[in-house]
Amino acid sequence: MKRILTIKAEAGMVVAGDVYGDNNHLVIPRGTVLTIDIIDRLKYYSVFDFYIEDDKSVKLKSYNMDDLERHIFSEYKIESGNYYKKIKEGEQFKIFENLFQESVNNITNCINAVVTKSEEVNIDQLLASVKKITDDFKPDVSLFDMIHCIEGYDDLTYIHSVNVALIARVIGHWMGFNEADCDALTICGLLHDIGKVMIPIEIITKPSRLSPTEYALIQTHTIHGYNLLKNIDIDERIKLGALQHHERCDGKGYPNKLRYNDIEQFARIVAIADVYDAMTSNRVYRKGICPFEVISIFEENIDAYDPKILFVFLEKIAQSYVNTEVVLNGDMEGKIVMINKFALGRPGVLVGGAYVDLSRQENLEITALM
Template sequence: MRFVPLNSAREGSILGKSLIDENGNLLLKEGSVLTDRRIENLLEKGYSSVYIDDDYSDDEIEDIIKPEIRNKIAQKIKETFEFFSKDRQVSHKNSRIMYESMEELNNFAKNLVDELFSKSDIMISMVDIKNMDTYTYAHSVNVAVISLVIGIAAGLGRRELEDLTIGAMLHDVGKIFIPKSILNKPGALTDEEFRQIQEHTIEGYEYLKNCPIKSTSKIIALQHHLNVDGSGYPNYENTGLLHKFSRIVAIADVYDALTSDRSYRRAYSPSEAVEYIMSMASTKFDMDYVKLFVKKIVTYPVGSIVRLSDGKTGVVKSLNEGFPMRPVVELVEDRKLTQERIDLMEIKNIVIQQMVYDF
C-alpha cells in the first residue's frame, strides 16, 4: 500500500484504504478499482490523495488505531464542535449536553491512552486522508494521536496523557467561530482575514473555560500557535510559561497540517514535513520534543517508492527503528522489483532524495 496524489493514480489502480465521507458513511471500499470517472468524482468531492495497492506496494500499512475508532472519534468531535457553535449563541443553556459531550471525548481519550500506553516501540506511518469538509475533525484526531505518541515517548504518566489527548482533540475548537470562506480560502489571506484566523486561539480558549476539563487541557487551545522563540500568536511575553502540552501539540499540529492537502497548496510528503519541523527546532518548536517526534514518525512508509542519491529507484520494504530516514530498500529496474535490497543503515554514502509517485 502506498500513498499517492489522485492525479498520479492510474486507471485500474486498486484502492488500498476505504474512503469514509463526512457523515461516517462508506464512500469507496478498500479493494475497489479506480477508474478515470471514480478519480474525477473523488477530486470533485474534495479528495486529493488516496492509498493504492500495486505491484510495488503489496505490504499493508497498519494505522496505530483502528479505522472505525478513528472515524467514531472524528464524528464525536464534529458533533461536539457543531453543538459548541450553537451553544455559544444561547449562552450555555444546554450545559448538560456539553457535559455529556466532554464525558464521551474523555472516554475516547482514556481508551486511546489504554491502547497505546504500553506500546513503547510504536511508530506513526499512516498519513490520513481528508477532504475539505472533514479536515478540522480528522485533523483533530490525528493531532491527538501524534501528541499522545510523543507524550508516551516523553515519559508522561497516564493522567497527564489523558489530559494531553483531550486537549489535543479540542485544540482547534476556536475555528468553529471563523467563517469557512476564510478557513478554506484558496488564495492569500488579507491582513484582516489573517487576524480573524489568529483569533481562533483566543476564541477557543475562552469557550473552553466553561467546559469540564483540566486547565492544562484548555491552555493548549490558546498556546498551540506560540513558538519557543517568542513569535507566533496570540502575543505572549513569557515563552517560559508555554505549557509542555502546548509544545507537544504544536509539533503534531504542524506535521498533520503539512501532510494534508489544503485549498491553497498540495500536501507535503512525510519526509518533507519532518525536515521542516527539524529545521525549526529551538526557534518554532521545542528541541527535546522534536527529537522524540523524529524517532516516532515514519518518514518513508513501507511501500513508498523513493529516488536514491545514486539515481536508482527503490521501494521501502522495512524500517530501522529509531532511524526513520534510513530504511531497507528493494531496487526497481524497468518498473520491476529486482529482489536486490540495500540497508541504508549499512550503506552510509547513499541517502533518499525524494519520494516518487509516478515513474
C-alpha cells in the same frame, strides 16, 4: 431563488441559503460562490439539493483549492509509493476507519453543542471515543500510518482535531506521561482548534491567498478558543493548549510571541502534532508528503519547537522505518538500514547492495515509502 440538485450544480452559481449536512452542521453559508471543490464538498456531505440565486452567477478565475494546495506543497515531492496503499487495503485499517469516524462524529457533535447550545464539554464522552482507538491500536508510529490513510475534508469535520489528539497522545506516551496526563493531553488535541468555529467559514475555507487582515482574523482562533474554554471545569493546560498552540519557542508565534518555557508544555506538544498532521495527512484536495521529508523540514526549523519533545518525536518516527523500502529521487529504490541521530531525515540506505549515507549525499533524498 431556485432549487437545484447537487449533481447539476456548476462552478460560479451563488448559493441562496445556508446549506446544512447531517448533524445539522453548516456545510456552506448563504452567498457562497460555488467552485468545483465546494461542489465536491456538498457531495461529500451527501447534500442532495439546495437553493441557488437564479439570476446571479459569477465568472470564476481558474484556480481552485487543488491549485492552491498544489502551490503550497509544490516545493515538496508528493508521496508516491505503495506503502500506504497496502495499509489502506488491510483489515486493521477498516477497523481503524470505523472507530475514527465515530470519534470525528463525537467531536463534531460536542463542539456544536458547546457553541450553539452553550452546553458543557462532555469530556468523558470525548475521551472515550479516542480511547477506543488507542485501546485497539498501539500508541506508536503505526497509528500515524493509519492517520495518513484517512481522507476527507478537515475544515469542517474535525478530522484534523482527532489526528492531533492521537498524535499528541502518542507523544505523551513517548515522553513518559502517566495515563491521566495522556488523557488530558488527548482532550487538549481534540479541542485545540475549537476557536475556529468563531471565524467566518468563508475565511477558513477561502481558496485563494488570505489578505493580511484575514490572516490576522484567523489567528484570533487561539484567543476565541481560550475564551470558549476558560469557564469550563477542565484542566488548565487544555485551555492554554488552545491559546498557545501557535506560539513558537523562538518567539515568532502568535498570539503573544511567547518563548520556550513561557509556553505551556501541552501547547508545545500540540504545536508539533498540529504541524506534523498538516504536512503528512491526505486530504481530498491534496496528498500528504513523505514522513522523511517532514522530518527534514522539522530539522530545518528546529528553533521553533521544544528540542526535547521534537527529538523524541522525530527519532521514534525515523527509527520505526528502519528496514522499510523506499523510493529515492531519480527513481532509485533502497532500504533504510540505519538512522543518523544528527540528521534524522537523511538515514543510511542500502541501494543495489551499496550503503549510501544520505547525510553525505545532498543530491539524494527519500521521496516515498514503498
